[in-house]
Amino acid sequence: MPAIPGVSVCQNLYLIACRMGVRSGNWLGVGIWQAYGSLLPHHHQLSGALVAGEDKEVFLSIRKRQISQLEKMPMYGDLGNKLVQHAKRTQNLSHLPPYQTELVRAVAREIRDLDKDVASLLEPFQGSFDPSTEQATACTLLVNHLSMRRNKRCLLAYHRTRTDKLEELVWNGADILDLAGQTTGAPKGGATDGNEGSGTTSSLSPQEEDYFRQFGDLLALYKGQWTDIDLTGSLEPPRDLFIDVRVLKDAGEIQTEYGQFYVRQGDVERLIAQGYLQKLG
Amino acid sequence: MDIDDILASLDPHPPSSSSPSLIPPETRDLQALTRHWVAERSTPELLSWPSDGLFERINDKIKRQIEKVEEMTGDMDPKTNFALIVIQTELERWKFLVRSYLRCRVGKIDKHLLHYISNDALRTRMSPIEEAYARRHQLLLHNHYLNSFLGTFPPAMQNLNDTAGNISMIDSPDLDSAVFIRLLKNAEIECHGVDVDGVLTGKEGDIVILRWSDAKGLVERGDAELV
Numbered sequence: 435m436p437a438i439p440g441v442s443v444c445q446n447l448y449l450i451a452c453r454m455g456v457r458s459g460n461w462l463g464v465g466i467w468q469a470y471g472s473l474l475p476h477h478h479q480l481s482g483a484l485v486a487g488e489d490k491e492v493f494l495s496i497r498k499r500q501i502s503q504l505e506k507m508p509m510y511g512d513l514g515n516k517l518v519q520h521a522k523r524t525q526n527l528s529h530l531p532p533y534q535t536e537l538v539r540a541v542a543r544e545i546r547d548l549d550k551d552v553a554s555l556l557e558p559f560q561g562s563f564d565p566s567t568e569q570a571t572a573c574t575l576l577v578n579h580l581s582m583r584r585n586k587r588c589l590l591a592y593h594r595t596r597t598d599k600l601e602e603l604v605w606n607g608a609d610i611l612d613l614a615g616q617t618t619g620a621p622k623g624g625a626t627d628g629n630e631g632s633g634t635t636s637s638l639s640p641q642e643e644d645y646f647r648q649f650g651d652l653l654a655l656y657k658g659q660w661t662d663i664d665l666t667g668s669l670e671p672p673r674d675l676f677i678d679v680r681v682l683k684d685a686g687e688i689q690t691e692y693g694q695f696y697v698r699q700g701d702v703e704r705l706i707a708q709g710y711l712q713k714l715g
Numbered sequence: 716m717d718i719d720d721i722l723a724s725l726d727p728h729p730p731s732s733s734s735p736s737l738i739p740p741e742t743r744d745l746q747a748l749t750r751h752w753v754a755e756r757s758t759p760e761l762l763s764w765p766s767d768g769l770f771e772r773i774n775d776k777i778k779r780q781i782e783k784v785e786e787m788t789g790d791m792d793p794k795t796n797f798a799l800i801v802i803q804t805e806l807e808r809w810k811f812l813v814r815s816y817l818r819c820r821v822g823k824i825d826k827h828l829l830h831y832i833s834n835d836a837l838r839t840r841m842s843p844i845e846e847a848y849a850r851r852h853q854l855l856l857h858n859h860y861l862n863s864f865l866g867t868f869p870p871a872m873q874n875l876n877d878t879a880g881n882i883s884m885i886d887s888p889d890l891d892s893a894v895f896i897r898l899l900k901n902a903e904i905e906c907h908g909v910d911v912d913g914v915l916t917g918k919e920g921d922i923v924i925l926r927w928s929d930a931k932g933l934v935e936r937g938d939a940e941l942v
Contacts, residue, residue, distance in 0.1 A: 542867050542868065545872070546867065587884070589860075590860065593859065593860060593863055593864070594856075597856060601825065639863065641859055644859070645855060645856075645859040652851050655851075656821075656848045660774075660813075660817065662781060662810070663777070663810050663813050664810070665817060667811075667814055671811055672804070672807040672808060675800055675804045675807060699807070700807060700810075
């Protein structure tokens with residue numbers, strides 16, 4: 435192996451490539467090829483071509499040897515991918531699927547493990563690490579570094595998707611109790627990771643419930659600055675001042691200015707949104 | 716109140732609209748609000764909050780109208796009743812415009828919170844109320860992340876504004892998305908295409924579709940308006 439310059443770098447790169455999903459044209463994969471170019475400038479002219487000459491041969495042979503076992507190994511980034519898939523699925527759902535507590539923990543754990551790896555890799559150098567003499571280590575460090583960032587972004591994306599959903603619910607006037615009640619209908623969502631049965635009664639994590647409440651307060655505060663407008667009112671341009679409604683649920687006594695079922699739209703929007711009334715015509 | 720007065724006050728194009736000095740201030744405010752509303756809804760990024768007291772005036776007007784409605788509700792004379800319905804309908808429309816405008820802005824701010832908070836020039840585009848809202852919202856989000864997972868990270872990774880690897884974590888709006896503008900005077904339009912850039916000579920009244928990043932200058936100079 436030492437006879438071929440750059441082989442350890444190459445091997446490392448291949449591991450990264452597999453882990454990060456370079457086969458599917460992932461953006462981090464691209465970053466790694468650029469890093470590869472910058473690590474080996476004195477061996478090959480890499481501007482333009484991604485891999486050239488004997489490195490390509492090395493790359494291919496390693497690829498052949500390792501591809502079968504690598505594909506079976508759990509890899510960095512896999513869990514993050516799963517989170518992103520969950521987030522993507524959540525975007526198209528009307529309800530909020532259960533929070534993936536285990537998956538989130540596992541991805542966060544991966545970050546901590548990688549961080550420990552970095553620390554132990556750097557330890558022997560006592561702060562005098564020179565990337566140009568230790569290319570293999572530099573490359574591993576880079577991979578670990580990028581894997582950590584990627585996991586972080588996956589976590590952020592997952593949580594932001596869910597908070598967006600929560601905020602939408604708050605804007606629509608949903609109640610935290612309504613959310614807790616909707617879990618019974620959720621578990622038929624196809625490929626799930628077996629987290630549904632873990633004893634949680636709500637599809638929200640406790641942190642998300644807090645967030646839901648806090649955002650509700652924030653919105654109430656913001657709305658309070660525009661009392662005459664009713665910011666959560668209908669975003670459809672108003673056509674008629676009065677509308678006919680059908681009562682779907684008993685809502686107790688409701689005072690309106692103009693008698694029972696012929697009501698001013700602005701007065702009953704809340705009740706329509708909450709499902710007490712249905713707009714007719 | 717005469718029915719002609721009511722109809723005249725509802726007519727969006729009063730005959731005097733050619734000479735601006737004759738337009739009553741309410742109508743001008745309505746036009747300004749509608750213009751702000753259209754522009755805000757069609758651009759990818761947040762536009763500046765009107766600082767000329769437009770919304771203070773609108774708020775006052777809405778408040779006065781609500782009081783008027785309450786006053787008039789008292790007597791059940793069929794004549795005033797009709798006027799009341801007209802005024803209430805008009806009021807609902809004003810409220811809708813303001814609501815839609817504000818919601819649109821909040822939507823944009825929510826989508827790119829850090830982007831608008833962390834840049835001084837962008838921050839001034841928000842009204843004080845919006846800025847307070849945005850800061851608090853970002854704080855809530857960061858706390859939520861910290862409690863959910865960020866808190867267990869190595870300290871160096873707990874920020875939300877990394878720029879490692881030349882990829883900024885702060886998402887920003889796509890300024891290259893398309894908008895429609897109407898030219899208010901003859902102007903040269905510089906456009907940036909995917910392959911070629913070009914210059915277009917536009918006449919007053921032309922309607923053009925182009926990237927917001929190209930249209931921005933024209934709109935800010937008052938040479939064009941968004942439609």
